[in-house]
Amino acid sequence: MIENANKISLEKVVMKTLHRQQHELANAHNQLQIIEHGQTGDFALVPFQQKLDEAGLYPLKPTGIQTFQVNVGKMCNQVCKHCHVDAGPDRKEIMTKEIMQQCLHVLVQNPSLQTVDLTGGAPEMNPHFRWFVEELKKLRRHVIVRCNLTIILANKKYNDLPQFFAQHGVEVVSSLPFYTQDRTDRQRGNGVFEDSIKALQLLNGVGYGMDNSGLVLNLVYNPAGAFLPPSQEALEKEYKTALMERYGIRFNQLFAITNLPISRYLDYLLTSGNYEKYMEKLVAAYNPVAAANVMCRNTISIGWDGYLYDCDFNQMLDLKVACSSKHIADFSMSDLNERSIIIGQHCFGCTAGSGSSCGGTVT
Amino acid sequence: MMSENHYYNAADLAKFSNIGEYQKELADKFFSYYGEVFKDSALSAREKSLIALAVSHAVQCPYCIDAYSSDAYEKGWSEAQMMEAVHVAGAIKGGAVLVHGVQMMNKVKEIAM
Ligand code: SF4
Ligand code: SF4
Numbered sequence: 001m002i003e004n005a006n007k008i009s010l011e012k013v014v015m016k017t018l019h020r021q022q023h024e025l026a027n028a029h030n031q032l033q034i035i036e037h038g039q040t041g042d043f044a045l046v047p048f049q050q051k052l053d054e055a056g057l058y059p060l061k062p063t064g065i066q067t068f069q070v071n072v073g074k075m076c077n078q079v080c081k082h083c084h085v086d087a088g089p090d091r092k093e094i095m096t097k098e099i100m101q102q103c104l105h106v107l108v109q110n111p112s113l114q115t116v117d118l119t120g121g122a123p124e125m126n127p128h129f130r131w132f133v134e135e136l137k138k139l140r141r142h143v144i145v146r147c148n149l150t151i152i153l154a155n156k157k158y159n160d161l162p163q164f165f166a167q168h169g170v171e172v173v174s175s176l177p178f179y180t181q182d183r184t185d186r187q188r189g190n191g192v193f194e195d196s197i198k199a200l201q202l203l204n205g206v207g208y209g210m211d212n213s214g215l216v217l218n219l220v221y222n223p224a225g226a227f228l229p230p231s232q233e234a235l236e237k238e239y240k241t242a243l244m245e246r247y248g249i250r251f252n253q254l255f256a257i258t259n260l261p262i263s264r265y266l267d268y269l270l271t272s273g274n275y276e277k278y279m280e281k282l283v284a285a286y287n288p289v290a291a292a293n294v295m296c297r298n299t300i301s302i303g304w305d306g307y308l309y310d311c312d313f314n315q316m317l318d319l320k321v322a323c324s325s326k327h328i329a330d331f332s333m334s335d336l337n338e339r340s341i342i343i344g345q346h347c348f349g350c351t352a353g354s355g356s357s358c359g360g361t362v363t
Numbered sequence: 364m365m366s367e368n369h370y371y372n373a374a375d376l377a378k379f380s381n382i383g384e385y386q387k388e389l390a391d392k393f394f395s396y397y398g399e400v401f402k403d404s405a406l407s408a409r410e411k412s413l414i415a416l417a418v419s420h421a422v423q424c425p426y427c428i429d430a431y432s433s434d435a436y437e438k439g440w441s442e443a444q445m446m447e448a449v450h451v452a453g454a455i456k457g458g459a460v461l462v463h464g465v466q467m468m469n470k471v472k473e474i475a476m
């Protein structure tokens with residue numbers, strides 16, 4: 001008996017993407033059905049639209065687009081359990097150089113788009129990643145890379161990423177779901193914590209997170225389970241103390257992000273029997289101040305194939321922007337600024353408690 | 364809807380604030396005090412959450428155990444830390460029973476020949 005138990009616990013559980021499993025949740029339409037109506041079709045929560053209406057925010061309008069968030073592809077070296085992108089090594093959707101060129105063209109035409117936020121998958125796995133960053137810096141944009149940390153150690157060709165980031169003054173935003181191994185590995189896979197710590201030390205080594213270096217390293221916390229993040233401020237202090245004492249690691253800010261019920265996190269909620277309770281928790285924690293500050297009001301999200309979305313979440317739900325400027329090739333700032341943002345029950349994830357965005361809380 | 368036919372119902376936890384319907388002033392005072400107690404202060408909110416978890420077990424309140432199991436886990440305490448907190452409650456409760464054994468011994472010694 002004991003021998004058997006050991007065998008099972010030692011076996012490395014390899015996560016597969018929903019896409020690879022040909023899972024029904026790999027389909028955005030199926031996800032939306034559950035998000036809007038629940039598993040049985042009769043799970044009725046107060047509609048997000050009604051909440052916005054009460055706050056005088058419906059229809060939800062942009063406040064002026066400043067952030068250009070580009071998802072350069074779904075390929076990733078990790079297969080985290082909570083990933084709303086359903087990213088993984090088997091995903092082949094990668095942004096081409098032509099689409100990147102169209103993005104650069106839009107940035108030249110629209111100087112108000114000051115920040116370019118690169119995400120994925122692991123954005124560094126896109127073969128044109130470094131070229132794209134260099135071109136963006138030539139346009140003098142503030143560039144953020146959402147780096148999963150382990151990519152730096154995943155292959156020799158990525159080992160010099162810290163130097164590359166530093167050379168171009170890129171802001172690095174990295175997920176570290178917790179400052180202990182157990183919680184991190186449970187969410188992101190065995191060995192991820194150890195490699196993340198090594199990667200953070202390498203980033204510190206080239207100046208990231210150090211006083212006066214100008215090289216910004218921000219970390220992202222997201223709950224490893226069916227619960228909401230605690231206070232971002234208190235958590236940042238704990239992270240700073242723990243990472244410094246245990247590993248000598250420094251970083252700038254901690255962003256506490258709420259998980260949205262999309263893709264693999266939705267799958268987790270459903271299979272663990274937490275879906276309804278989690279949604280109720282999000283709704284109960286609805287905060288109208290956070291609603292006024294949701295990130296889709298100042299961000300536009302570009303998919304690997306050039307289509308435009310209100311945010312990375314709507315992108316994964318295949319909800320293209322509700323205006324005629326649907327593709328980067330037809331980008332029209334005025335058209336996009338006048339559009340109404342597409343909302344749904346998943347939006348409660350952005351408005352719970354102190355709110356949540358790619359930059360952490362919003363209140 | 365009629366309440367379920369047992370003394371404790373998980374859904375009642377969310378109705379805690381309804382106690383104000385019968386006596387608003389005292390409820391308001393209690394909830395405002397409660398909120399103050401759990402704020403970051405000389406002890407952090409995180410530390411207080413773990414204390415609350417231990418006390419919840421000592422007073423065996425299912426509502427409090429529900430609330431503070433989630434809260435302590437959300438605030439980053441590990442499973443082992445949370446169980447050790449419960450053991451602290453258990454040790455104190457057990458100790459509280461056993462230390463009265465001295466009282467029993469005193470009494471017996473007083474009356475025994
Ligand atoms: S959460 Fe990030 S690192 Fe994890 S699988 Fe998704 S894209 Fe990759
Ligand atoms: S999910 Fe997207 S569209 Fe909805 S509130 Fe959040 S950022 Fe906006």
